[in-house]
Amino acid sequence: MEKFDVIVVGAGPAGSTAGYLLAQAGLNVLIVERGQTPGSKNVSGGLIYSKLAAQIFPEFWNSAPVERAITNHQLTMLSENASVGLDFRSQEAAQPPYNAFSVLRARFDPWLAKQAEDAGAALITGVTVDSLLVENGRVLGIQAGPDLIGADVVVVAEGTRSLLLKLAGLREEFHPHDVSLGVKEIIALPEKTIEERFQCTSDTGMAYTFVGHTCGIEGGGFLYTNKASLSLGIVVKIDALYQSKRQPHQVLDEFKSHPLVARLIDGGEVVEYSAQTVHRGGFHLMSKLYGDGYVVAGSAARLLLNNIMTLRGMDFAMISAAEAARAILAAREQQNYSATALAAYETNLKQTSIYQDWQTFKATYPLLENKRLFEVYPELACKVMENLFSPTTQPGSKALAVLREEMKGKVSMVDLVKDVYQISRGVVL
Amino acid sequence: MSQKSLTMDARLGLDKYEIDEEQSHIEVDQERCKSCELKPCLTVCPAYVYQWVDDHVAVRYENCLECGTCQISCDHGGNKGITWRNPQGGFGILFRYG
Numbered sequence: 001m002e003k004f005d006v007i008v009v010g011a012g013p014a015g016s017t018a019g020y021l022l023a024q025a026g027l028n029v030l031i032v033e034r035g036q037t038p039g040s041k042n043v044s045g046g047l048i049y050s051k052l053a054a055q056i057f058p059e060f061w062n063s064a065p066v067e068r069a070i071t072n073h074q075l076t077m078l079s080e081n082a083s084v085g086l087d088f089r090s091q092e093a094a095q096p097p098y099n100a101f102s103v104l105r106a107r108f109d110p111w112l113a114k115q116a117e118d119a120g121a122a123l124i125t126g127v128t129v130d131s132l133l134v135e136n137g138r139v140l141g142i143q144a145g146p147d148l149i150g151a152d153v154v155v156v157a158e159g160t161r162s163l164l165l166k167l168a169g170l171r172e173e174f175h176p177h178d179v180s181l182g183v184k185e186i187i188a189l190p191e192k193t194i195e196e197r198f199q200c201t202s203d204t205g206m207a208y209t210f211v212g213h214t215c216g217i218e219g220g221g222f223l224y225t226n227k228a229s230l231s232l233g234i235v236v237k238i239d240a241l242y243q244s245k246r247q248p249h250q251v252l253d254e255f256k257s258h259p260l261v262a263r264l265i266d267g268g269e270v271v272e273y274s275a276q277t278v279h280r281g282g283f284h285l286m287s288k289l290y291g292d293g294y295v296v297a298g299s300a301a302r303l304l305l306n307n308i309m310t311l312r313g314m315d316f317a318m319i320s321a322a323e324a325a326r327a328i329l330a331a332r333e334q335q336n337y338s339a340t341a342l343a344a345y346e347t348n349l350k351q352t353s354i355y356q357d358w359q360t361f362k363a364t365y366p367l368l369e370n371k372r373l374f375e376v377y378p379e380l381a382c383k384v385m386e387n388l389f390s391p392t393t394q395p396g397s398k399a400l401a402v403l404r405e406e407m408k409g410k411v412s413m414v415d416l417v418k419d420v421y422q423i424s425r426g427v428v429l
Numbered sequence: 430m431s432q433k434s435l436t437m438d439a440r441l442g443l444d445k446y447e448i449d450e451e452q453s454h455i456e457v458d459q460e461r462c463k464s465c466e467l468k469p470c471l472t473v474c475p476a477y478v479y480q481w482v483d484d485h486v487a488v489r490y491e492n493c494l495e496c497g498t499c500q501i502s503c504d505h506g507g508n509k510g511i512t513w514r515n516p517q518g519g520f521g522i523l524f525r526y527g
Contacts, residue, residue: 239506
């Protein structure tokens with residue numbers, strides 16, 4: 001049986017980062033990717049946060065195919081036909097080390113894989129790994145069609161479906177309560193139109209996060225500006241989706257019909273339709289990260305961070321892969337690839353700023369469960385605003401009176417107070 | 430509204446696929462599907478891969494976007510009738526943007 005020091009399954013941000021760092025350290029690395037080219041199976045909303053990614057690939061923005069540096073973040077609540085939102089703009093995010101970039105994975109992932117190849121990793125594409133070779137609980141390599149290939153360590157970076165781990169019985173079942181479905185369209189628009197409509201320069205862009213107008217299903221929408229296209233999509237919880245009996249493309253169409261969204265995408269031409277599952281994320285839900293002869297990195301281990309304002313998958317994938325690589329190199333020094341030796345990976349990961357971020361924003365997670373946040377509050381917020389901004393022939397009322405009136409039958413004062421507390425705990429205090 | 434909604438066929442027609450003519454990467458156990466009450470696959474699939482025709486599930490695997498939603502829904506909200514594998518190397522959806 002052919003043997004490598006390390007086999008990496010998947011050439012996404014986690015796999016290519018692990019491959020890059022391990023090949024750079026002189027290991028004999030094979031990366032196996034099932035797509036014809038890296039990225040051809042991969043979908044993201046499309047933002048990569050740059051500061052952590054730059055720890056591994058310094059100044060990657062100079063050579064990587066990024067779309068636009070995001071200098072304007074909008075958090076917008078949508079009611080039936082109104083919207084109210086926060087608008088944050090910063091010029092600091094327009095220059096190194098930036099903050100976030102919009103990317104298209106079919107362009108970005110090949111660049112990452114190339115970094116690994118240039119460092120000496122072997123990359124094969126168009127090959128599906130059928131199973132992990134497991135003997136007495138120890139992962140010895142992979143099986144791909146007729147080929148059996150061995151390795152000291154297998155880095156499982158197969159992405160969000162995590163099929164190999166499931167097949168090998170190395171992860172728990174995913175529950176539809178903890179997973180969302182994202183559906184997305186790429187909408188082509190001329191660069192000039194994007195720059196005028198979204199008030200940006202040729203290199204900078206805007207990112208919208210939307211709450212509300214997803215047919216009452218827990219989740220939200222997003223819109224990011226690429227160079228000459230928009231990434232527009234919704235992310236909805238899977239159990240709520242099938243209970244609602246709504247089909248995902250109907251929810252997407254409904255979202256697109258909102259007057260604000262419709263205006264933002266006006267005149268654009270849909271050029272691609274895609275879908276991907278998104279884990280709720282958080283360290284409390286992560287899969288087992290290591291065992292005898294293997295480690296798991298990126299979204300295959302459900303490593304994802306969501307605090308409503310930011311949804312971090314790619315930088316988290318890269319950081320987890322870097323910590324996995326560090327643990328593998330330490331294991332190599334002792335020539336011991338057991339679970340005990342590879343446990344350093346989890347210990348390392350829990351010392352990163354990502355883990356601290358999660359600790360800080362843990363209280364946000366219950367918010368993502370709160371149906372009222374998606375069903376009731378966007379409508380309420382818009383009603384209050386409408387009243388404040390729109391004098392009529394009737395005498396006006398102050399915000400609280402409007403709120404009381406609008407809340408009737410939808411939410412009790414006690415629930416409101418509880419929710420305000422939950423929201424403050426989640427994102428403010 | 431200048432954006433009219435696209436039909437599913439028009440949407441999927443935008444995407445590029447390398448179709449494996451010889452074998453489907455999705456298997457369904459029709460007996461299990463028949464006795465499945467909720468049939469979540471018919472609702473959740475963003476590509477309309479699963480359709481109830483007469484008394485069985487028709488699977489248009491060639492339209493699959495490979496998101497994996499059907500498997501998770503079927504395992505928990507359905508009757509565990511779906512077995513979803515990755516298509517053979519190089520086959521299936523080919524995102525040009527992603």
